[in-house]
Amino acid sequence: MTDFDVIVVGAGPVGLFLAAELRLGGAKVLVLERDHDPVRPAKVGSMGARALNTPTVAALELRGLLSAVRRSALSWFGDTEPGDSPPPAPSQSDEPQQYAPTYVGHFAGIDIRLDRIEFDDPELAEAAAGGGVIAQQDLENILAEHAVGLGVQIRRGVPVMSYTVDDDGVTVVAGEPIRAAWQVGCDGGRSTVRKLGGFAFPGFDPLFTGRQALVELADSDLPVGVWRHSTAGSYVVGGWGNERASRIHTVEWTAPDDRYAEVTPEELQESLCRVSGMDVRVRAVHAATRYADTTRQADTYRRGRVLLAGDAAHVHSPAGGQGLNLGIGDAMNLGWKLAAVARGLAPENLLDTYTAERHPIGAWVQNWTLAQTALTNPAEPRNEALRTVMADLLDTPQGATYVLKKIIGTWQCYDLPGTHPLIGHRIPLLALSDGTVLSDHSRDGRAILLDAMGVPALREIAARWGDRITLVTAKAVEYGDAQFAVFVRPDGHVAWVAEQESDVDGLAAVLTTWLGRAPIPAG
Ligand SMILES: Cc1cc2nc3c(=O)[nH]c(=O)nc-3n(C[C@H](O)[C@H](O)[C@H](O)COP(=O)(O)OP(=O)(O)OC[C@H]3O[C@@H](n4cnc5c(N)ncnc54)[C@H](O)[C@@H]3O)c2cc1C
Numbered sequence: 001m002t003d004f005d006v007i008v009v010g011a012g013p014v015g016l017f018l019a020a021e022l023r024l025g026g027a028k029v030l031v032l033e034r035d036h037d038p039v040r041p042a043k044v045g046s047m048g049a050r051a052l053n054t055p056t057v058a059a060l061e062l063r064g065l066l067s068a069v070r071r072s073a074l075s076w077f078g079d080t081e082p083g084d085s086p087p088p089a090p091s092q093s094d095e096p097q098q099y100a101p102t103y104v105g106h107f108a109g110i111d112i113r114l115d116r117i118e119f120d121d122p123e124l125a126e127a128a129a130g131g132g133v134i135a136q137q138d139l140e141n142i143l144a145e146h147a148v149g150l151g152v153q154i155r156r157g158v159p160v161m162s163y164t165v166d167d168d169g170v171t172v173v174a175g176e177p178i179r180a181a182w183q184v185g186c187d188g189g190r191s192t193v194r195k196l197g198g199f200a201f202p203g204f205d206p207l208f209t210g211r212q213a214l215v216e217l218a219d220s221d222l223p224v225g226v227w228r229h230s231t232a233g234s235y236v237v238g239g240w241g242n243e244r245a246s247r248i249h250t251v252e253w254t255a256p257d258d259r260y261a262e263v264t265p266e267e268l269q270e271s272l273c274r275v276s277g278m279d280v281r282v283r284a285v286h287a288a289t290r291y292a293d294t295t296r297q298a299d300t301y302r303r304g305r306v307l308l309a310g311d312a313a314h315v316h317s318p319a320g321g322q323g324l325n326l327g328i329g330d331a332m333n334l335g336w337k338l339a340a341v342a343r344g345l346a347p348e349n350l351l352d353t354y355t356a357e358r359h360p361i362g363a364w365v366q367n368w369t370l371a372q373t374a375l376t377n378p379a380e381p382r383n384e385a386l387r388t389v390m391a392d393l394l395d396t397p398q399g400a401t402y403v404l405k406k407i408i409g410t411w412q413c414y415d416l417p418g419t420h421p422l423i424g425h426r427i428p429l430l431a432l433s434d435g436t437v438l439s440d441h442s443r444d445g446r447a448i449l450l451d452a453m454g455v456p457a458l459r460e461i462a463a464r465w466g467d468r469i470t471l472v473t474a475k476a477v478e479y480g481d482a483q484f485a486v487f488v489r490p491d492g493h494v495a496w497v498a499e500q501e502s503d504v505d506g507l508a509a510v511l512t513t514w515l516g517r518a519p520i521p522a523g
Helices: 013-024 054-062 066-072 123-127 136-149 192-196 265-276 322-341 348-376 385-392 397-408 456-464 501-515
Strands: 002-009 029-033 049-052 075-077 103-107 110-113 131-135 153-156 160-166 170-174 176-185 209-218 228-230 233-240 242-252 281-292 293-295 306-308 447-451 467-471 485-488 493-496
Touching: 002 322, 013 136, 013 322, 029 066, 049 054, 049 136, 054 123, 054 131, 054 209, 054 322, 054 456, 066 131, 066 136, 103 397, 110 293, 110 385, 110 397, 123 397, 131 493, 136 153, 160 228, 160 265, 160 293, 176 192, 176 322, 192 306, 228 265, 233 265, 233 293, 242 501, 293 348, 322 348, 322 501, 348 385, 385 397, 385 467, 397 501, 447 501, 456 467, 456 501, 485 501
Parallel strands: 002 029, 002 176, 029 153, 176 306, 447 467
Antiparallel strands: 049 131, 075 131, 103 110, 160 170, 170 176, 209 242, 209 281, 228 233, 233 242, 447 485, 485 493
16 A cells, blocks of 8 residues: 555655656655755755756646746847847846847857858757756746646655665655555755665766855846856856855866755855955855766666666766756656556556666766867866867857757657657657647646548547547648648657558557557557
8 A cells, every 4th residue: 555656755846847747647745855855945956947858848738837937037048049149147037138149059068150050950850849048946836836737746855765665566655654556856966866776876076066055145246147267177156145145156177075064155155266366255155066077877777666867967067058957857757657567558668668777878977068068177188189170160160059959858759669769759740730739738637649631540549548648630731731640658759650551550569569458459
């Protein structure tokens, strides 16, 4: 007997998004969060701006969250025509800020110029909804509201200290024992769930230390708003909401002595003095955090009834803004599968596809960030030569376009059975002949069968899976009168395509693979 189908440990962005996905799949979900306050002053990292990539934007759009995220975004690329005006200074306005930047990202701090990008590259078409930057706290607020609205229970101020696993479930000790059939650790890079679960976490130790804090500086002459670099490290100072508090961020090329020790005012002051070469006084610290470029990935994301998602499964340097995106991708992939297994609708081996599909993408991110760390490490003087070569490559249309596509994640797809080129990829956000767009049909998290052929056999097969699948009979405006049918998994990835009536025979087997056995017998 269990209290919940799934306990999610950690109400960061990944835990919140996963919990909502599990609810959409019909699972009874409890989120346990260590911190009392959802606005986490102690975790200044949450205040930081986070860049959202194409798969994240697509996931938010599929669940009807994109407009709220765009409204809260600090900036949104794609809202304006490319131009030359610089980003505006941060404002406290509720309105989304729009600007036309001259560059679209960077690799190891080397800018990628907007005017080098080949926007007619077909892979960039999927990025039409743009990408943006949002304060992590604002994103967490939106995701928490979404999750609670779907019926997720969140208990805050409840740190998970231990748990036991048996054949039927997991007992979590968080004050009183709570029982669930499954547990997912979304409890961040220092995950207790991962450590107690015996997951191997191989990788690399850190080379640098980053410190972010909200502080009061005494009579500081430090320049505001731009990154400054010296042989000792880098820093940036920015205003934060009121005149007295400043947000500071320093990076130094030494590994942290003790990653778990509290960040003291003295530590921040000394770091700021070292990297700026100035005599800076930190008068008060409101919130502070320390991070490093530790690069590690769990060898599997599932051990029996315990799974990992987000930073709990993989940590790496934040350079290039990949971590949150990677975690949202994990949650989108896992939620519907675990809900189906927990409800007894699909066999347990469906969960094996979670590690199989997500681990390679996590490994790619590890590689991508390691390469950037290597290229910026001042301990290796030969790096300057390598950076010059890289800067030349990024100044070419092909180089800039290639790296941009990697950063925004348009390449991310899964290795699924089938030969059609769409299989494994995210479904484009198609406009349909009935006046809807595909994402109008995906809010409830169900799988979709898009039938642009009008074949009766398709309807009959889909009907056998009842409310687990939404049948949409419409043409795709972009494809005109093209005859096709597509099965889209709940995470928006295409798992089957038919282009003629005879292909329809394979559909029932594909639906059984992804949705479990049909609850309604054939014919
Ligand atoms: C400087 C910086 C810049 C970044 N920029 C970007 C970016 O631009 N784009 C991007 O995609 N990513 C970025 N990231 C990475 C991103 O912030 C993380 O990948 C993201 O926060 C991971 O989310 P999560 O939910 O997995 O973990 P977390 O955000 O760490 O949340 C984990 C939650 O679990 C809770 N918890 C921990 N232990 C327990 C326990 N025992 N019991 C209960 N609860 C517990 C914590 O309190 C926390 O609420 C950046 C990171 C840094 C440091």
